[in-house]
Amino acid sequence: MRALHWAVAAASAVAVAAALGLSAAAPSAGAPAPSPDPSRRPGSSGGPAPATPVTYGPRPFFLMDGVRSRALRSRLEACAGQVATRTDWSIGHRGAPLMFPEHTKESYVAAARMGAGIIECDVTFTKDKQLVCRHAQCDLHTSTNILATALAAKCTTPFSPATNSTAATASCCASDLTLAEFRTLTGKMDGADESATTVEAYMAGTPASRTDLYASGGATGTLLTHAESIRLIRSLGARFTPELKPPAVAMPFRGLTQAAYAQALIDEYKAAGVPPEEVRPQSFALDDVRYWLSAEPRFGRQAIYLDGRYNEPPFNHTRPPSWAPSMDELSAAGVRTLGSPLWMLLREEGDAIRPSVYATAAAAAGIDLIAWTLERSGSPPAGWYFQTLPRLAQTDGDVLTVLDVLAQQVRVRGVFSDWPATTTYYANCMGL
Numbered sequence: 001m002r003a004l005h006w007a008v009a010a011a012s013a014v015a016v017a018a019a020l021g022l023s024a025a026a027p028s029a030g031a032p033a034p035s036p037d038p039s040r041r042p043g044s045s046g047g048p049a050p051a052t053p054v055t056y057g058p059r060p061f062f063l064m065d066g067v068r069s070r071a072l073r074s075r076l077e078a079c080a081g082q083v084a085t086r087t088d089w090s091i092g093h094r095g096a097p098l099m100f101p102e103h104t105k106e107s108y109v110a111a112a113r114m115g116a117g118i119i120e121c122d123v124t125f126t127k128d129k130q131l132v133c134r135h136a137q138c139d140l141h142t143s144t145n146i147l148a149t150a151l152a153a154k155c156t157t158p159f160s161p162a163t164n165s166t167a168a169t170a171s172c173c174a175s176d177l178t179l180a181e182f183r184t185l186t187g188k189m190d191g192a193d194e195s196a197t198t199v200e201a202y203m204a205g206t207p208a209s210r211t212d213l214y215a216s217g218g219a220t221g222t223l224l225t226h227a228e229s230i231r232l233i234r235s236l237g238a239r240f241t242p243e244l245k246p247p248a249v250a251m252p253f254r255g256l257t258q259a260a261y262a263q264a265l266i267d268e269y270k271a272a273g274v275p276p277e278e279v280r281p282q283s284f285a286l287d288d289v290r291y292w293l294s295a296e297p298r299f300g301r302q303a304i305y306l307d308g309r310y311n312e313p314p315f316n317h318t319r320p321p322s323w324a325p326s327m328d329e330l331s332a333a334g335v336r337t338l339g340s341p342l343w344m345l346l347r348e349e350g351d352a353i354r355p356s357v358y359a360t361a362a363a364a365a366g367i368d369l370i371a372w373t374l375e376r377s378g379s380p381p382a383g384w385y386f387q388t389l390p391r392l393a394q395t396d397g398d399v400l401t402v403l404d405v406l407a408q409q410v411r412v413r414g415v416f417s418d419w420p421a422t423t424t425y426y427a428n429c430m431g432l
């Protein structure tokens with residue numbers, strides 16, 4: 001386990017702002033005032049701002065065509081004429097990275113246009129301790145054009161080509177760059193060809209199930225600070241689920257402690273005037289969640305503890321005695337929501353997909369569940385995300401069957417998707 005023991009009172013907002021070099025003048029002061037949207041249906045969720053128009057596009061219908069259960073297919077088809085409506089059940093995972101470069105303005109806008117009621121910014125920090133949206137502190141070499149720019153010289157590990165016996169390597173971190181330098185980069189589809197012998201070939205590593213269609217023109221792939229993501233997502237009428245990513249640098253980093261980092265994330269919502277009820281902060285580190293529960297309880301009660309314990313033997317999601325903490329202990333610690341990989345929530349029983357013992361135990365302890373990540377596995381839906389469904393998740397249509405079990409039997413409160421139109425369509429159809 002991680003050995004962080006944070007003093008609750010240690011992170012006063014002022015000290016944190018000072019450590020981060022933030023000025024007291026909130027960058028959001030100039031955000032446009034929300035105005036009422038007459039097209040908004042009562043009961044639809046989302047932020048206070050006018051909603052961007054929502055559309056499904058063809059993909060949910062394509063998936064529906066392949067649903068094997070006639071009853072489920074009929075039920076979904078009966079919703080074909082429904083009005084597309086934003087819903088918090090549909091969560092844009094890194095935006096809409098099935099086709100748009102993750103954590104860019106374009107990706108977040110695409111997620112909002114597909115009805116994501118909540119859009120995710122993964123949060124890390126630059127050399128000058130400014131919070132930015134990236135999936136990892138050190139993924140600039142796969143998710144931006146840095147290697148093709150002069151800033152490549154600043155990378156922690158410069159590019160080195162593949163040889164017959166070794167893969168190509170590079171590691172470029174947000175913490176290698178100032179925010180001003182970070183801003184000069186362009187987002188690209190995440191991926192690298194590790195067999196490449198040139199930078200150009202290394203960067204052309206987009207998985208075949210994705211596309212460079214929205215990431216190759218000069219005006220695409222706009223990177224964002226966390227504060228900018230707040231203004232953008234709010235202007236789109238959506239809510240927030242920032243994830244505090246683990247630092248790749250030793251902490252404290254230039255005076256920034258882990259607690260100050262966790263506090264800084266919350267402070268940017270406060271500075272923007274966003275109510276805590278619209279923010280679901282996430283972390284794989286239980287200590288981050290504990291920090292928010294203690295220091296920022298209104299945000300902390302909304303927090304999502306991302307369960308990555310499948311990487312920590314002897315944890316086994318099918319054997320409750322191996323869970324430490326147990327579900328009851330998590331609940332007693334104040335954890336209200338677990339974010340779990342969808343395979344941990346499901347199991348096969350004969351010809352049916354059923355909730356796992358893990359999902360059942362969470363419900364019994366009064367803990368809400370959020371599942372990740374749909375539409376991330378290419379076609380057909382095999383691989384890591386479907387590892388507990390080797391027989392029953394085989395076709396594109398099975399994705400909707402999986403979603404149906406997550407909704408109706410596991411009763412998840414939301415689903416992260418790389419293509420939120422699918423989750424939005426389902427949620428709208430089922431009144432979620």
Ligand SMILES: *[C@@H]1O[C@H](CO)[C@@H](O)[C@H](O)[C@H]1NC(C)=O
Nearest residue numbers: 161162163164165166195197
């Ligand atoms: C690498 O492999 C290629 C083709 O298999 C071969 O022609 C070349 O001699 C090898 N180079 C080295 C350094 O082993």
Ligand SMILES: *[C@@H]1O[C@H](CO)[C@@H](O)[C@H](O)[C@H]1NC(C)=O
Nearest residue numbers: 310313314315316317318319
């Ligand atoms: C988890 O436990 C189950 C049932 O005891 C077992 O079949 C499975 O192999 C275990 N998984 C791992 C990764 O150890």
